Amino acid sequence: MMNRFFRGIGCIGFHDTLPDELSIKMHAWMLLVQCRAQNVNASKRVGELYGCCSSERECVEEVIGLFLQGRFGKLLLHNVVTGTHRTTKGEDRMSTEERQQLLELYKDLRVTDVRDGMDWVGMHGYGSVHHEIRPLFRTRAVGIARTARYLPYEGPVPRVTGDEYTEWVKWYYKEVCNDPWGQDIEEGDFICLDVAGVDVGLLGSNNTLDFKLKGARGYLTNGGGIRDTDEVIMQGIPVWSKFISQGMDQARIRYYEKDTPIAIGGVAIYPGDVVVADGDGVVVVPRKLAFEVARYAHQELRGDKEGRKKLYEKLGWELDDTVK
Numbered sequence: 335m336m337n338r339f340f341r342g343i344g345c346i347g348f349h350d351t352l353p354d355e356l357s358i359k360m361h362a363w364m365l366l367v368q369c370r371a372q373n374v375n376a377s378k379r380v381g382e383l384y385g386c387c388s389s390e391r392e393c394v395e396e397v398i399g400l401f402l403q404g405r406f407g408k409l410l411l412h413n414v415v416t417g418t419h420r421t422t423k424g425e426d427r428m429s430t431e432e433r434q435q436l437l438e439l440y441k442d443l444r445v446t447d448v449r450d451g452m453d454w455v456g457m458h459g460y461g462s463v464h465h466e467i468r469p470l471f472r473t474r475a476v477g478i479a480r481t482a483r484y485l486p487y488e489g490p491v492p493r494v495t496g497d498e499y500t501e502w503v504k505w506y507y508k509e510v511c512n513d514p515w516g517q518d519i520e521e522g523d524f525i526c527l528d529v530a531g532v533d534v535g536l537l538g539s540n541n542t543l544d545f546k547l548k549g550a551r552g553y554l555t556n557g558g559g560i561r562d563t564d565e566v567i568m569q570g571i572p573v574w575s576k577f578i579s580q581g582m583d584q585a586r587i588r589y590y591e592k593d594t595p596i597a598i599g600g601v602a603i604y605p606g607d608v609v610v611a612d613g614d615g616v617v618v619v620p621r622k623l624a625f626e627v628a629r630y631a632h633q634e635l636r637g638d639k640e641g642r643k644k645l646y647e648k649l650g651w652e653l654d655d656t657v658k
């Protein structure tokens with residue numbers, strides 16, 4: 335059992351899928367470490383959550399003891415904080431209170447502040463969406479990730495034109511590309527769509543306005559994914575994408591699933607993660623780290639404002655909102 339445990343520990347990480355039995359034990363172990371860090375009665379909580387028998391708990395405790403005493407202690411503690419929820423498929427539903435707290439906490443933070451905050455908790459290599467994904471125009475948006483995944487459409491495409499084609503398009507939007515996540519949108523959502531890099535205008539001048547009415551704050555895609563961009567820009571809809579597309583959905587893409595982990599620009603985005611986007615790009619904060627990251631991000635922002643305020647004064651410039 336010990337050997338299996340050690341093998342398991344070797345593969346803790348964001349994207350690892352652990353075998354079930356091992357996964358339960360790993361979670362128990364992770365929880366124990368977290369409980370210790372927070373001074374909570376660990377055995378009781380592990381028992382409550384996982385229903386482990388006491389002999390398993392003892393084993394887990396023993397392993398923790400060995401590791402925390404050893405040189406891997408810090409690294410593993412870090413993995414516990416960042417990795418725990420990544421072994422499961424989705425997130426628990428976020429309460430309205432947590433959502434509002436996070437939106438408030440992140441509303442004034444810049445991408446760079448959040449990037450720094452992530453570094454401060456040891457997440458240097460994680461969270462920054464690839465720089466090829468750019469804003470349509472200089473703007474900013476902060477929100478809670480609502481995710482959906484699409485796949486390239488492989489066919490068939492009937493050989494019909496004109497009115498018959500209109501009928502087929504109606505069928506397509508109903509059966510193949512019905513965007514069901516659109517009905518779930520809540521105030522403060524950041525819509526993150528993995529469109530598999532397909533050149534398709536899933537979002538446009540119309541549906542983005544409808545989703546805005548429902549509370550969408552911004553959009554992130556790894557396509558395309560956006561068209562009608564003259565109006566979208568005029569309407570002030572914040573979108574970050576790799577490129578602009580012309581075509582409609584039909585015969586190009588099909589809806590696959592929603593509220594599931596997706597990958598955009600090299601970052602795994604889970605429903606409930608915090609997404610911050612501005613002219614510097616997009617950064618994603620895992621939900622479980624969001625409060626801690628915000629603390630250090632605000633420290634950075636305060637430092638920036640104080641520094642620039644002094645320089646503004648030396649330069650004889652009028653103070654603006656960015657230094658107040």
Ligand SMILES: O=C([O-])CC(=O)C(=O)O
Pocket residue numbers: 535536537538539540541542561562582583
């Ligand atoms: O029709 C679509 O799928 C997207 C679009 O162009 C719009 O909403 O304006």
Ligand SMILES: [Mg+2]
Pocket residue numbers: 538539540562
């Ligand atoms: Mg359109």
